[in-house]
Amino acid sequence: MVSANAELAYNSKIEGDVVVSRADAVINWIRTSSMWPMPMGLACCAIELMAVGASRFDLARFGAEVMRFSPRQADVMIVSGTVTYKMASAVRRIYDQMCEPKWVIAMGACASTGGMYRSYAVLQGVDRILPVDVYVSGCPPRPEALLDALIKLQEKVKREPSASKLLTA
Amino acid sequence: MPPSPDAVAALKVGWAGVTDRASLDHPAVDVPAADLLGVLGSLKSLQGFDMLTDVAGVDWGVGARPRFTVVYHLFSTTTHAYLRVASSCPDDAAPQLPSAAALWPGADWHEREAFDMFGIRFAGHPDLRRIIMWDGYPYHPLRKDFPLAGIETPLPDAEITAEVKVGLIAAPMAGGPFVAAAGQMNMGDAEPRAKDESWNERRPKPGT
Ligand code: SF4
Numbered sequence A: 001m002v003s004a005n006a007e008l009a010y011n012s013k014i015e016g017d018v019v020v021s022r023a024d025a026v027i028n029w030i031r032t033s034s035m036w037p038m039p040m041g042l043a044c045c046a047i048e049l050m051a052v053g054a055s056r057f058d059l060a061r062f063g064a065e066v067m068r069f070s071p072r073q074a075d076v077m078i079v080s081g082t083v084t085y086k087m088a089s090a091v092r093r094i095y096d097q098m099c100e101p102k103w104v105i106a107m108g109a110c111a112s113t114g115g116m117y118r119s120y121a122v123l124q125g126v127d128r129i130l131p132v133d134v135y136v137s138g139c140p141p142r143p144e145a146l147l148d149a150l151i152k153l154q155e156k157v158k159r160e161p162s163a164s165k166l167l168t169a
Numbered sequence B: 001m002p003p004s005p006d007a008v009a010a011l012k013v014g015w016a017g018v019t020d021r022a023s024l025d026h027p028a029v030d031v032p033a034a035d036l037l038g039v040l041g042s043l044k045s046l047q048g049f050d051m052l053t054d055v056a057g058v059d060w061g062v063g064a065r066p067r068f069t070v071v072y073h074l075f076s077t078t079t080h081a082y083l084r085v086a087s088s089c090p091d092d093a094a095p096q097l098p099s100a101a102a103l104w105p106g107a108d109w110h111e112r113e114a115f116d117m118f119g120i121r122f123a124g125h126p127d128l129r130r131i132i133m134w135d136g137y138p139y140h141p142l143r144k145d146f147p148l149a150g151i152e153t154p155l156p157d158a159e160i161t162a163e164v165k166v167g168l169i170a171a172p173m174a175g176g177p178f179v180a181a182a183g184q185m186n187m188g189d190a191e192p193r194a195k196d197e198s199w200n201e202r203r204p205k206p207g208t
Helices: A023-033 A045-053 A085-097 A108-113 A143-158 A162-168 B006-014 B033-047 B107-118 B158-164
Strands: A037-041 A076-080 A103-107 A134-136 B028-030 B051-059 B068-075 B082-088 B096-098 B121-123
Touching (some): A045 A076, A045 A108, A045 A143, A076 A108, A085 B158, A103 A108, A134 A143, B033 B068, B033 B082, B033 B096, B107 B121
Parallel strands (some): B028 B082, B096 B121
Antiparallel strands (some): B051 B068
């Protein structure tokens, strides 16, 4: 869960309408609170991804319910399912079309390693073609596992030196 | 309704090359490749087999003669009879049969799949492209001489291949493929187990 950001300190008596914080803390707080997923649903795991978005597990609690089917508007690609070699080029092309900053969650055994498909048709892990931030085990992973992956990713993003990255970019 | 044996009997009257084929359920016939289109056409127009439910390819193995067979599964929506028609490709190196797509439009995609997986060409097919693997993929994966793990090949998109610098690699079999021994009555012995023909990180693929 996104906890209250301890780095934001505000005392209205002293500061009035001014909030003092670090740029990294503000940028990362904004980024972690509205991670819009690009649902790369390729097989059975995508069904579980839908469950994560629906009311019982409710991805919206973490600010990530806005599934964007346009890569231009998405921040985190959730690769949920078996990546075949035929699809691999398309997955990479969609990743390339996402705007920086962008992250990738490999959901399930197939996306992480090829899973049970040791065959001529299946890419043996999507990390061969994309930089993956979080791997989720399971076939399929429980929705809670994907929520946990999102929280892990948020924690990771909170540690990023975003301001210096923006200045040097 | 039981499948009618007359369909086969009537067929044999008109086509001398048609012979019975061993079958556990529905009637089945073997047809020489030269008669195939004529037989299928008469089954459709004279005997009411108006539905082609499947076209399946068979590879009997490297060196087998004939090596490739195509099996057509016919169904009649009026008499509810099934009939199986099998025909072997005369040429083992460049297997080819006439296309049934003009008789049943449904044959189109079935034949594309048989072409994709076995490399069987269908003469007269309206659009004989691969249907599962991508255009330009060099192999036919369901042939007996194709390894399950695959063969190194570039990805379909040259631009992406240049970017990610990986292609299709042979999958690590990690002890597999896991297969059940045929003909074992003892369930313990018949459990799927690893064929010891695999390679992994510790035991690299021979010849690499
Ligand atoms: S990991 Fe399991 S559930 Fe997920 S896509 Fe692969 S086979 Fe399907």
